[in-house]
Amino acid sequence: MKKLGIVLMVLILAFSVEVFATRTLRVLMPIGGGYTIEDQEAIAKEFEQTHPDVKIQMEFVGWGDLWNKIITSIGAGAAPDVMYIGSRWIPALADMGAIIPLDKYITPEKRALYYKTVWDTVTYKGHVWGVVRAMSTKVFIYNKDLFNKYGVKIPKNWDELLAAAKKIYHPAEGIYGIAMAGKKFVSTVTQFQQYLYANDGRIVDENGKVVINDKKAVRALEFYKDLSEYAQPGIIEWKREDLIKLFEAGKVGMYIDHVHNARRAMEKGINVGFFLIPGGPDSSKPYSTVIVTDCISISSQSKNVDLAVEFMNYMTSFEKQKEWDLKLGFVPPMIKEKDLPEFQKWYWKPYIEAIKYGYPEAVGIKDWEGTQEAILDAIHSVLLGYSDPQTALDRAARIIEILQK
Amino acid sequence: MRKSTPYVLTLPLIAAFLIFLLYPLYKVFMDSFYQASFLNPFYRKFVGLDNYKWLFTFKLFNPKMSYFLSAFWKSLVWVSGSVGIKVVLGVLGASLLNSRYLAGKKVYRTLVIIPWAIPWAMASMMWAWTLNSEFGVVNSILMNLHIVNRPVTFLSYPTTAFLTTMVVDAWMGLPFMIIMILSGLQTIPESLYEAATIDGAGDVKKFFYITIPMIKPVLLTVTLLSTVWTFNSFDIIWILTQGGPMSATETLPVAIYKVAFLMIRFGGIGKASAMTIFQVAVVTLISVFYIRTLRKGAEL
Numbered sequence: 001m002k003k004l005g006i007v008l009m010v011l012i013l014a015f016s017v018e019v020f021a022t023r024t025l026r027v028l029m030p031i032g033g034g035y036t037i038e039d040q041e042a043i044a045k046e047f048e049q050t051h052p053d054v055k056i057q058m059e060f061v062g063w064g065d066l067w068n069k070i071i072t073s074i075g076a077g078a079a080p081d082v083m084y085i086g087s088r089w090i091p092a093l094a095d096m097g098a099i100i101p102l103d104k105y106i107t108p109e110k111r112a113l114y115y116k117t118v119w120d121t122v123t124y125k126g127h128v129w130g131v132v133r134a135m136s137t138k139v140f141i142y143n144k145d146l147f148n149k150y151g152v153k154i155p156k157n158w159d160e161l162l163a164a165a166k167k168i169y170h171p172a173e174g175i176y177g178i179a180m181a182g183k184k185f186v187s188t189v190t191q192f193q194q195y196l197y198a199n200d201g202r203i204v205d206e207n208g209k210v211v212i213n214d215k216k217a218v219r220a221l222e223f224y225k226d227l228s229e230y231a232q233p234g235i236i237e238w239k240r241e242d243l244i245k246l247f248e249a250g251k252v253g254m255y256i257d258h259v260h261n262a263r264r265a266m267e268k269g270i271n272v273g274f275f276l277i278p279g280g281p282d283s284s285k286p287y288s289t290v291i292v293t294d295c296i297s298i299s300s301q302s303k304n305v306d307l308a309v310e311f312m313n314y315m316t317s318f319e320k321q322k323e324w325d326l327k328l329g330f331v332p333p334m335i336k337e338k339d340l341p342e343f344q345k346w347y348w349k350p351y352i353e354a355i356k357y358g359y360p361e362a363v364g365i366k367d368w369e370g371t372q373e374a375i376l377d378a379i380h381s382v383l384l385g386y387s388d389p390q391t392a393l394d395r396a397a398r399i400i401e402i403l404q405k
Numbered sequence: 406m407r408k409s410t411p412y413v414l415t416l417p418l419i420a421a422f423l424i425f426l427l428y429p430l431y432k433v434f435m436d437s438f439y440q441a442s443f444l445n446p447f448y449r450k451f452v453g454l455d456n457y458k459w460l461f462t463f464k465l466f467n468p469k470m471s472y473f474l475s476a477f478w479k480s481l482v483w484v485s486g487s488v489g490i491k492v493v494l495g496v497l498g499a500s501l502l503n504s505r506y507l508a509g510k511k512v513y514r515t516l517v518i519i520p521w522a523i524p525w526a527m528a529s530m531m532w533a534w535t536l537n538s539e540f541g542v543v544n545s546i547l548m549n550l551h552i553v554n555r556p557v558t559f560l561s562y563p564t565t566a567f568l569t570t571m572v573v574d575a576w577m578g579l580p581f582m583i584i585m586i587l588s589g590l591q592t593i594p595e596s597l598y599e600a601a602t603i604d605g606a607g608d609v610k611k612f613f614y615i616t617i618p619m620i621k622p623v624l625l626t627v628t629l630l631s632t633v634w635t636f637n638s639f640d641i642i643w644i645l646t647q648g649g650p651m652s653a654t655e656t657l658p659v660a661i662y663k664v665a666f667l668m669i670r671f672g673g674i675g676k677a678s679a680m681t682i683f684q685v686a687v688v689t690l691i692s693v694f695y696i697r698t699l700r701k702g703a704e705l
Contacts, residue, residue: 029557067666067667068666069668071443071666072443073442074443075442075674088666092669096442096445097445098445098536112476166423171555174539181648182561182650183646183649184647184648184649184650185647232538232539233538233539233555233556233561234538234556234558234559234560234561235536235561236556236560236561236562236649236650237533237536237538237559237560237561245539245540246539247538251539254492296517363555367668367669367670368671369666369667369668369669370667370669370670373667373668376649377466377651377652380649381651384561384562384563384650384651386651395466396557402670402671403670403671
């Protein structure tokens with residue numbers, strides 16, 4: 001009888017532990033660039049309130065260290081269940097089996113919420129590997145006062161763009177035609193990609209062939225070099241994220257950036273206007289933009305896949321996405337969002353219009369980090385006059401071809 | 406005191422040495438014989454000395470020199486330059502602070518330690534903006550004094566970026582040099598200088614025949630430490646240039662980082678480990694050389 005009592009007590013205890021057990025979900029999130037710990041923790045707390053048995057364990061890392069954190073935690077066999085990643089890393093992570101395909105978790109309703117091009121940014125080898133959380137398109141923001149002062153009209157093509165930069169360029173007065181990025185950083189590659197895509201060029205084509213050294217790409221890099229003649233001095237020391245300092249100081253006529261930086265300049269008293277990035281001479285499209293997204297992916301090491309999917313869907317629900325985009329000033333990735341009153345404002349229109357001309361930043365690129373190094377080397381060697389664009393891009397193409405194997 | 410007491414007291418140190426230094430080094434050494442990547446923890450293939458061969462055969466941007474040798478060569482020049490600046494300015498700065506004619510020495514000694522006290526990442530950011538062509542105070546001074554008519558873009562050209570990162574590193578390491586050398590200077594008996602004065606020696610002779618020989622042990626020690634630290638310097642270059650423009654400032658620590666974390670298809674843990682072992686060997690050789698020199702100096 002005594003023995004039976006003990007067995008029963010053990011069973012009851014085990015059962016109660018099971019009932020009140022807390023499931024822990026580890027979530028890796030970046031901070032910086034508008035992402036705050038408080039914002040992310042608020043989402044975790046909300047989720048925990050509706051899931052009393054779940055504990056969300058947020059892990060934060062600065063954007064600059066996110067990639068390292070991801071690969072070291074994967075390498076150590078301790079990857080978080082849910083990871084916020086740049087969509088450009090998907091091919092590398094997917095090829096190594098570090099993240100799981102999410103096709104079976106994406107309902108038709110969920111799929112219909114987003115633009116097709118948004119799904120393209122997270123699709124690799126025919127599978128979806130992430131759900132987009134943040135998206136950006138970019139357009140030119142320009143200083144209307146400087147345009148008026150120098151009698152410049154909104155450029156409609158590359159010749160007019162170059163002419164406009166040249167007309168505004170008055171270095172003796174500290175005024176530059178255009179602000180450009182050249183620092184070794186991901187956003188410098190994206191800035192160059194704006195011109196590459198505008199000229200209908202690509203890094204790799206739809207069949208995975210490296211085309212970064214074809215005529216369209218070479219012309220884009222030539223144009224980047226030409227424009228740099230009328231940019232602020234020493235563009236190699238500038239990354240795109242810092243160019244706003246030049247713009248809000250009234251020192252440059254125009255540059256390509258996010259809407260939130262345009263609004264920041266407005267608050268500083270700059271008379272801001274917008275125009276879409278005009279298509280290059282080899283493109284049949286009038287405008288262009290690079291679609292950059294960040295997404296939520298799920299680690300293949302996760303033991304809580306269903307819970308991770310649930311959290312991912314919670315974070316990317318229409319309500320949460322709307323809150324996020326409005327708070328941080330991101331371009332809405334969900335089609336329905338564009339009807340929200342905030343996105344009707346004049347400064348949002350060009351960014352939303354640009355979506356239809358957009359092409360994903362890294363589609364088909366198997367190793368973004370290595371590719372980025374190769375392209376940065378090409379940009380630097382051309383800007384510094386060490387190589388002509390064709391030679392520089394041939395060298396980059398050789399490296400990227402190895403990376404694509 | 407028992408005979409065992411010294412061993413018991415050194416036990417934590419030995420444990421820390423084994424856990425935090427020897428074991429990681431052993432792991433890195435073993436990894437250098439494997440093909441492995443952070444992205445795939447379950448894949449490890451023994452490749453023998455292939456990773457070491459790769460160091461001398463793999464060419465990336467420079468067709469004339471292997472990626473590793475190019476980074477190693479840059480490291481040697483960069484370290485020599487930076488340590489050279491630190492030693493020369495360290496001796497001069499310490500001599501100045503030790504001078505009997507300088508008023509307010511305590512204030513200067515406090516001020517001189519500031520660069521050492523600032524976290525390196527923050528100091529690097531500070532320098533990035535100080536040297537900025539549009540908003541930097543350095544260019545502002547140069548322009549206002551009409552020394553230049555256009556802003557100098559320190560970090561935009563390979564040579565200037567290389568020199569600039571070297572100077573910034575020297576700036577950060579200088580306080581340590583000055584303070585250590587100053588402590589050495591203060592141990593020199595005044596009587597030696599008085600005797601030299603009676604013998605008719607001038608300031609320059611006193612400096613080379615009394616000051617330098619007397620501070621030689623301190624000088625060798627701080628030079629050795631500074632060389633090792635500078636060889637491992639990463640954050641200054643990473644924050645200022647990320648190894649650019651092109652690969653002008655891609656010293657060995659930066660290259661190791663890139664091979665381990667960024668150029669995973671070319672590199673990976675195994676190759677980065679081989680690079681690290683090579684660097685450890687070089688730094689150890691330098692250390693042994695200096696320690697031997699130090700011993701010789703002490704025996705004299």
